[in-house]
Amino acid sequence: MTSISVAMMLLTMCITVVVFHGLFSEQVMEDLKTHVHILKSTEAVLEYVEKDFDPQIDNLRITVIDSDGKVIYDSNADIGTMENHGNRPEVHEALEKGSGEAKRKSSTLDKTTYYYAEKMSDGRVIRVAKEVLSIWQFCFNILPILMAEMLLTVVICLVASKLLAKRLVEPIEQMAQHLDDDQVLESYEEIQPFLDKIHSQHKALKKSANMRQDFTANVSHELKTPLAAISGYAELIETGIAKEKDIKHFASEIHKSANRLLSLINDIIELSQLDVMDGNMEKAPVDLSDEAQNCVEMLQMHAEKHKITLLAKDIEKNCIIYGNQNMIQEILYNLCDNAIRYNKPKGHVWVSVFEKDSKIILRVKDDGIGIAPKEQERIFERFYRVDKARSKKTGGTGLGLAIVKHIAEQHNAEIVIKSEIGQGTVISIEFTKIEKDA
Template identity: 75%
Template sequence: MKRKIYIRMTLVSVIMMLFTMSVTVFTFYNLFSEQVMEDLKTHVHILNTTEAVLQYVEKDFDPKIDNLRITVIDTKGDVLYDSNADIGTMDNHVNRPEIKEALEHGHGEATRKSDTLDKTTYYYAEKLENGQILRVAKEVVSVWQFIFKILPILIMELLLVAIICFIVSKLLAKRLVEPIEQLAQNMDEEEVTETYEEIKPFLNKIHSQHKALKKSANMRQDFTANVSHELKTPLASISGYAELIETGMAKEEDICRFAGEIHKSSLRLLSLINDIIELSELDVMNGQMSKTKVSLTDEAVNCVEILQMNAEKHNVNISLDKCEDGCVIDANQDMIQEIIYNLCDNAIRYNKPEGNVWVSVFREKDNIILQVRDNGIGIPEKEQQHIFERFYRVDKARSKKTGGTGLGLAIVKHIAEQHNAEIKIESYINEGTTISVIF
């Protein structure tokens, strides 16, 4: 990672430097070209102030001093004088851009490759008082020749900057990655290592995700251990009773009772497996489920009717307070049935003889609430925060006696989360428990 960072930082720095150098070279060349043209104007103005220009340039002016080319042209475009060429071999200049411009406007300028000298030359021409045109030209190297001349300096500068950028980028990359490396080495620490303010949220996110993954891994490990333990009990019971019957050690009068115990353990095992499968499905669902309009009242009515016989078996009375308008919600119907069934089943299991279970569905402001209340044994306050954990039982002996798997409330919690619902619990020892699911 560090290698990629400093290589890319160096590459970006070098590219930016090349871009800057290119812009600088072309900018300076343009400034240089403008200065050459200004110098040519100055020379023309100096010559223009000299009387008898033609005689002066023929006798006294040495153009080699400033590498200048002086040309005098008459009004017809014929060359009267040229300091660098034989005028007898030169064609008419009346169509030259700078000459045409000077004849029309008094002065003109141009930059081109000279047909006579085959070189790139800057021209400035000015119309004299006698109507003749005085033109001054100067050869200037092209931008590529200009770059070629300073190329060794540019290469040395580029290499020097590249080396500096490489070293600095390496140091910066090391400092940038250092907090991440420290975090990787101390992932189990409670606090994130002190680092730059800009990347602190990123490191906090990684740290929190690690803690969440670790917690999830521990929960899965505990869940696996609990599943193994819970499955082992009914399987051991089934195996033991079956072995007694198989070996003939069971008396004739005991066979029927042993078969009943096998049947009871197999039902418990089946119930446990179904709950485990359901929890596993809820774990990977992440809100991706089919929803429809569900009447919470209708589902509560059906559930109470189904559990009526079970309640009578436990000597418990179950009743329903219905919502008048049906209290319709967007939900998965099977899951809603599961929530109501598990809450009511728990209220029946952990109740007292002649106890009561009150199921109610009602509206409260913008919420629709499913509430299951009982006057049973209640839940100790310190246990209330744990009852929705998997395989957690307040009264383990009573739970196994009544056939509870310890997963019912865990399923209720997961289904509520899938529906963005909130669960509230209120419970007092020997007074009863109220659990509300707020949609």
């Protein structure tokens, strides 16, 4: 702020000096013309020539030159020592055109002399001259005033900038000290959007940190359970405490726990990869109709094992979306797997793919246990289970729908859920449609 002010003052001074010096020069020349006209009209110059004396008019130098260039009178010099002035620009111009003007700078005196000459009726030339300070001397004369003004400006700028800076950062400092406070901080209009953004980002970071902390705690707990089971059964077999008829049962439990552990690890790895991916994935046109049909066929045995009827219903052809094929397959698998696991005996699962309002909709519907309204917003949280006992019994990890939500966000797809307790659940994912040859 101070530097800009000083720079602008210097620039203003330079422009002012140049402009005023130019105006001053024009005024000096006009004054010289006026003096010549007065001398001519009053014929006072004839008296100076005849009586040979110095008039002392405004420090003017008056010179009278004959038509052949010979100086016949000069108020400031001895005419006997003066050379012929016929070749002087202002004199030469006056003899030819009636009047002439010129200015010459003296390098020794650092002054500029202005000349104006005019031809009289008798053929002689009257010339007046006046010395004027150079532009540098003009600057030097106003330098003390400029320095005082600059010093005052620097002091004012330093004080003002300090107060202004304090005023500018005060809301930011307050926010930094009260990031967790939801109370609206007082600030000026221009910075309010910035403060709101920082506050919201802080909340998001804090929420993310809490989620990661909860996730770590849940992971530890979820991994500990199958590991404890594996370790316990293995110890019974190793120490010989287990009877031979129980070894097969213990081995089966170890196998189940190991599979559960592998499923947990795979889902955790996949979620971690989705977290760092942030939209940076390979995408290509994917036929959602074909993928849905393949998923239904692949999970038939899994559904039969749980005594569930899995059906492909209303799957329209050529429903093309733009996405990652592996991730789309993961969405289909997790939605269908959840619908099978959280279902009633002899229940049904229907998978549909269709186009509606320029959207490609994947819908998985079941007639299972349903989800309470207060729990519908939480089912996509990591390790959240509607029925914890059923989830562990069926081998669910509690991460399937969290993975679905992540993948849907990566594809800018919207998830819509409708469910009633005891009536079943419908989960729809709405994708943006593209043409098949896109």
